Amino acid sequence: MASTRGWFESVAEARRRAQRHLPAPVFQALEAGAEAGITRKDNVRAFTEIRFAPPRVASPPGAPRWPARRDLGTSVLGTAIALPVIASPVGVQAVHPAGEAGIARGTALAGTAMGLSEFASLPVESVIRANPSLFFQVHWSAGRQDLHFRAERARAAGAAALILTLDWAFASGRDWGSPWIPERMDAAAMARYAPRLLARPGYLARWLRCGARPDLTVPNMAAAGGPAPGFFAAYRAWQRVKPPSWDDIAWLRGQWDGPFMVKGIMRPDDARRAVDIGATAVSVSNHGGNNLDGTPASIRALPAVAAAVGDQAEVLLDGGIRRGGDVVKALALGARAVMIGRPVLWGLAAGGPAGVANVFEILRAGIDSTLLALGRQGIRDLTPDDVLLPSGFTVPR
Numbered sequence: 392m393a394s395t396r397g398w399f400e401s402v403a404e405a406r407r408r409a410q411r412h413l414p415a416p417v418f419q420a421l422e423a424g425a426e427a428g429i430t431r432k433d434n435v436r437a438f439t440e441i442r443f444a445p446p447r448v449a450s451p452p453g454a455p456r457w458p459a460r461r462d463l464g465t466s467v468l469g470t471a472i473a474l475p476v477i478a479s480p481v482g483v484q485a486v487h488p489a490g491e492a493g494i495a496r497g498t499a500l501a502g503t504a505m506g507l508s509e510f511a512s513l514p515v516e517s518v519i520r521a522n523p524s525l526f527f528q529v530h531w532s533a534g535r536q537d538l539h540f541r542a543e544r545a546r547a548a549g550a551a552a553l554i555l556t557l558d559w560a561f562a563s564g565r566d567w568g569s570p571w572i573p574e575r576m577d578a579a580a581m582a583r584y585a586p587r588l589l590a591r592p593g594y595l596a597r598w599l600r601c602g603a604r605p606d607l608t609v610p611n612m613a614a615a616g617g618p619a620p621g622f623f624a625a626y627r628a629w630q631r632v633k634p635p636s637w638d639d640i641a642w643l644r645g646q647w648d649g650p651f652m653v654k655g656i657m658r659p660d661d662a663r664r665a666v667d668i669g670a671t672a673v674s675v676s677n678h679g680g681n682n683l684d685g686t687p688a689s690i691r692a693l694p695a696v697a698a699a700v701g702d703q704a705e706v707l708l709d710g711g712i713r714r715g716g717d718v719v720k721a722l723a724l725g726a727r728a729v730m731i732g733r734p735v736l737w738g739l740a741a742g743g744p745a746g747v748a749n750v751f752e753i754l755r756a757g758i759d760s761t762l763l764a765l766g767r768q769g770i771r772d773l774t775p776d777d778v779l780l781p782s783g784f785t786v787p788r
C-alpha cells in the first residue's frame with residue numbers, strides 16, 4: 392500500500408513525518424547519538440553490509456514452491472508476541488500527548504510487547520492498562536533500596552518482566568549541538584519555545600486539544616511516598632550513583648521473581664556473566680549509539696554474543712532496525728527477537744497510537760516478504776546460512 396495521509400509505507404517516511412511535525416529540539420532529542428554519531432550511524436549502516444544468501448529458484452521435486460503460510464509468532468521473557476519485534480524502553484515526554492500510553496496502545500494493536508523506561512512520563516500503573524505485555528526498565532540509577540522499591544511497584548502493577556539497562560556513559564558534547572530542553576514546561580519555557588511551537592501548528596494543536604503540556608516529571612522514579620522528581624533532577628541523581636558490580640546485578644536479579652533482561656550487552660564475556668547471575672535474556676545494544684561513540688554497531692556484536700550464550704538465555708538485539716529485512720538478518724544471526732527505539736517514536740509523532748501500530752505493520756510485512764523470498768516457512772527456520780556476513784562482525788571475546 393502506498394503512503395497516504397493516514398498511512399505510511401516505510402520507517403523512513405515515518406521519520407520524515409516526525410521531522411515535519413515535531414519542533415526541532417524535540418526531533419533532535421530523538422535523533423540523539425553521542426559525539427560524532429559514529430556508532431549511531433554504524434547501527435544502521437552495518438545492516439546494509441549483510442547480504443541475503445541467494446534463494447534457490449525452485450523447490451525440490453514434490454515440495455510446494457511457496458510456503459503456504461509464514462509463522463512470525465514467538466515469545467520473549469515469557470510473553471507471547473505476534474511478531475519478533477517489541478518496543479524498546481524510551482523516554483517520550485514531548486513527542487505526543489498520549490505519551491507512553493500511546494506506545495502501549497500501538498503495540499497492543501500490533502500484538503506485541505513494550506519496554507517502559509523508568510524515565511517515562513506516565514506511571515506504570517496507567518500505561519499497563521493499555522498493554523499488559525509490559526516490561527519495566529531501570530538503570531542502575533539509585534541505591535539498592537530505591538531500586539527495590541521501583542521494581543516492587545512495577546511488579547505490583549503487573550509488569551511481566553524487569554529490564555536492567557547497563558550501558559550508559561553520560562556522554563555529551565554532541566557535534567551537532569544538543570537541543571535545549573527546559574527543566575519544566577512553565578510559562579518562561581513556553582515563551583522561549585513559542586517561535587518553534589508556532590512553526591509547528593499541528594503539534595501545538597494536538598497538545599491544545601487535550602489541554603495538556605509536556606510533563607517533564609518521572610513518576611516511576613519517585614521515592615516511597617514521595618513526589619515524582621523532575622527528569623533532570625533524577626538524571627543528575629543517577630550521575631552520582633556508583634556503577635554496579637556483577638554482585639549488585641546479581642542482587643537485583645534476586646529481588647525480581649520473574650523474567651529478567653540485561654540490556655546493553657556488547658561482549659561475550661559480559662553475556663556469560665549475565666547468564667551466570669540468572670538473566671532470562673540479554674539485549675545486544677549500545678543504547679542506539681548514545682553510549683561510548685566509536686564502539687561498533689550492535690549487529691556486529693550479535694554473532695559472538697549469540698555463540699557465547701547458546702540456549703542458556705534469550706538473545707535480543709536493538710539498534711538500527713529500520714525494515715523487516717533487518718529483523719530477518721538479526722534473527723538469522725541468533726537473535727530471538729529485536730527491539731526498536733526511534734522508529735516507535737517517529738511512528739508516535741507521525742500518527743499517535745495508530746502510527747506506532749503502522750511501524751510494526753511495516754516490519755511485519757517486511758519480515759513476511761523476506762521469509763517468502765528466502766523460501767522459509769517461519770522465523771524459526773532461519774539460520775546463519777540465510778545471510779552472507781562480511782568480515783568485521785566480531786568483538787573481543
Ligand SMILES: Cc1cc2nc3c(=O)[nH]c(=O)nc-3n(C[C@H](O)[C@H](O)[C@H](O)COP(=O)(O)O)c2cc1C
Nearest residue numbers: 421479480481482508556678679710711731732733
Ligand atoms: C530518545 C531516546 C531515549 C531512550 N531512552 C532509553 C531509556 O530510558 N532506557 C533504555 O534502556 N534505553 C533508552 N534508549 C535506547 C533504546 O531503548 C534503544 O536501545 C535504542 O533506541 C535502539 O536503537 P534504535 O533507536 O536505532 O532502534 C533511548 C533511545 C532514544 C533514542
